Amino acid sequence: MTLGIPLLTRKAVILAGVQSGVGVPATLSGSTDAIQATEPDYSIDPSLLERKFTSADLSPFPHLIGRKLASIKFTNEIRGNGIQSSGLLADAPKLTRLLRGCGYVASAMSGDDGDSVAPVIADSKNPANTPAITWVAGGDLGAGITKPVLYTITKGATSTIVITNNDNEVDSGAGSATAIASGTPLTLSTASGITLTPTFTGSIPTGAVFYVLVLPKGIKLKPTSSGQELLTIEAYFDGLKHKITDAMGSFTISAEAGGYATIEFTFTGSFHDVVDAALPSNPVYETQIPQQVELGNVTWGGTDGVVVQAFTYDQQNTITPRPDINAKDGYKGSRITDRQPSGKINPEAALEADIPFWSDFADARPKHFVMQVGTTVGNQVCFHGPVVQTSQLAYGDRDGIRTLECDILFKRNQGDDEFNLYFC
Structure with missing residues (x-):
C-alpha cells in the first residue's frame, strides 16, 4: 500500500452547535456552525480493560478498550460579531454558544425596562448600620450609553446622594446631588435613562456606597446551575473527522495590555x-476583527484607573461522566457538578491610603471587578465579578516598578452570578 500526502496541521475546521437534549446530536454545517479557532487538538481518555489470567508464563494478555471519553481543545479570540448590539438573542456571536456548553445561559439585553442593568452591589466598607436595600431597575436605556458604565451612588451627610460614573466621556450627566427615599425612583442620569427604585426600612447612613453596572444593548452570559446545555462538536483535521456529542466544557481567559484577549476551551463528551x-x-x-486590550476601564472595588498589565480567569468546571449501562460505551454524556472560578491580576503597588490591597486581603474584604475588551459598538465584551476576594498576595516587579501578584476568587452575590460576560 502506498501512503498519500501527509496531513497538514494548519488545515483544520471546527464546527460546534447546541443540542436540543441529551443524546440528540446537533446537525452541523460549515455555513452556520464554523468556529474560528487556533491550535485545535483532540484526545481520548480510554478505560483499559486488562485481562489478567493465570497461565504458564508471565506474558500479559491483550487488553480491551471500554468507556472512551473524547476531548476537543481549541482557542478563540474574544470579540463580538458586529451585530449583537441589536439586543436580539438571534444575533448572539458564535462564541456565546461555546460558553453555553460551559454552564452559562444567554439572554438578551434589549435596553428596555432596565434589562441591561446589573444588580446593585453594596460596598464592602459600608457602615454596619446600613439597612438591607432591594433595588429594582427600570426605564429605557438612553442612546448615549454605547459602552459599559459603572455608576457609584454615595450617601452624603444630608438626605441627598451623589451619583458619579467611571467614564465621563460617555455620561457627563452624572454627578449632581439628589434626594433618596424608600419606594421613590432614583434617576441615575439623564443620559442613561435608567431609574433605580430602592426599598428599605430606616435610613441610609452617611458614607454608604453602592455600585451599579449599566450595559448597552447586547447579550448577557451568566452561569447557571440547572438546565445546562450540551454541545455537538466536529473537528476536521485535513481529511479526518473527529466528533463528540453530549459535550460540556470549561474555559480560561487571558488578556494582556496591548495584545488580543483569548479564551481557551476544553470540551469532553461521547466518543x-x-x-x-x-x-x-x-x-x-x-469576520469581526478583535480589538487589542486597551481602554479597559478596570475597576477594583470603588477604584477605577487601576494599572493592570494582565488579567487571567479560569472557570474551573468539574466535568463528571455519567455512567449508564443502557448507553453506548456505558457512558451517557457529562454533567457540570461543581465550579470554583479563579483568576489573577497584577496591578502596580499602591499606598494603602490609595488602594488598600493588603488590608482588603487580610480582612477577606470582597471587592467587585469590572473590565472590558474592545471599545467599538458590536465588538465589546465586558467581564463582571460582583464579589471577588483576594486569596494570595505577593510583590512582583515590572521593569523596575513594584507590582502585586493577586490571586483572586470569584464568589456568589445572589447566586449563579459570580462571573458574567456581556457582549455589547
Missing part, C-alpha cells in the same frame, strides 16, 4: 469513531 471525511467546503466564519 464517535474517527472517519475519513473531506473538510467542509467554504466554511462561513464571523
Whole structure:
C-alpha cells in the first residue's frame, strides 16, 4: 500500500452547535456552525480493560478498550460579531454558544425596562448600620450609553446622594446631588435613562456606597446551575473527522495590555469513531476583527484607573461522566457538578491610603471587578465579578516598578452570578 500526502496541521475546521437534549446530536454545517479557532487538538481518555489470567508464563494478555471519553481543545479570540448590539438573542456571536456548553445561559439585553442593568452591589466598607436595600431597575436605556458604565451612588451627610460614573466621556450627566427615599425612583442620569427604585426600612447612613453596572444593548452570559446545555462538536483535521456529542466544557481567559484577549476551551463528551471525511467546503466564519486590550476601564472595588498589565480567569468546571449501562460505551454524556472560578491580576503597588490591597486581603474584604475588551459598538465584551476576594498576595516587579501578584476568587452575590460576560 502506498501512503498519500501527509496531513497538514494548519488545515483544520471546527464546527460546534447546541443540542436540543441529551443524546440528540446537533446537525452541523460549515455555513452556520464554523468556529474560528487556533491550535485545535483532540484526545481520548480510554478505560483499559486488562485481562489478567493465570497461565504458564508471565506474558500479559491483550487488553480491551471500554468507556472512551473524547476531548476537543481549541482557542478563540474574544470579540463580538458586529451585530449583537441589536439586543436580539438571534444575533448572539458564535462564541456565546461555546460558553453555553460551559454552564452559562444567554439572554438578551434589549435596553428596555432596565434589562441591561446589573444588580446593585453594596460596598464592602459600608457602615454596619446600613439597612438591607432591594433595588429594582427600570426605564429605557438612553442612546448615549454605547459602552459599559459603572455608576457609584454615595450617601452624603444630608438626605441627598451623589451619583458619579467611571467614564465621563460617555455620561457627563452624572454627578449632581439628589434626594433618596424608600419606594421613590432614583434617576441615575439623564443620559442613561435608567431609574433605580430602592426599598428599605430606616435610613441610609452617611458614607454608604453602592455600585451599579449599566450595559448597552447586547447579550448577557451568566452561569447557571440547572438546565445546562450540551454541545455537538466536529473537528476536521485535513481529511479526518473527529466528533463528540453530549459535550460540556470549561474555559480560561487571558488578556494582556496591548495584545488580543483569548479564551481557551476544553470540551469532553461521547466518543464517535474517527472517519475519513473531506473538510467542509467554504466554511462561513464571523469576520469581526478583535480589538487589542486597551481602554479597559478596570475597576477594583470603588477604584477605577487601576494599572493592570494582565488579567487571567479560569472557570474551573468539574466535568463528571455519567455512567449508564443502557448507553453506548456505558457512558451517557457529562454533567457540570461543581465550579470554583479563579483568576489573577497584577496591578502596580499602591499606598494603602490609595488602594488598600493588603488590608482588603487580610480582612477577606470582597471587592467587585469590572473590565472590558474592545471599545467599538458590536465588538465589546465586558467581564463582571460582583464579589471577588483576594486569596494570595505577593510583590512582583515590572521593569523596575513594584507590582502585586493577586490571586483572586470569584464568589456568589445572589447566586449563579459570580462571573458574567456581556457582549455589547
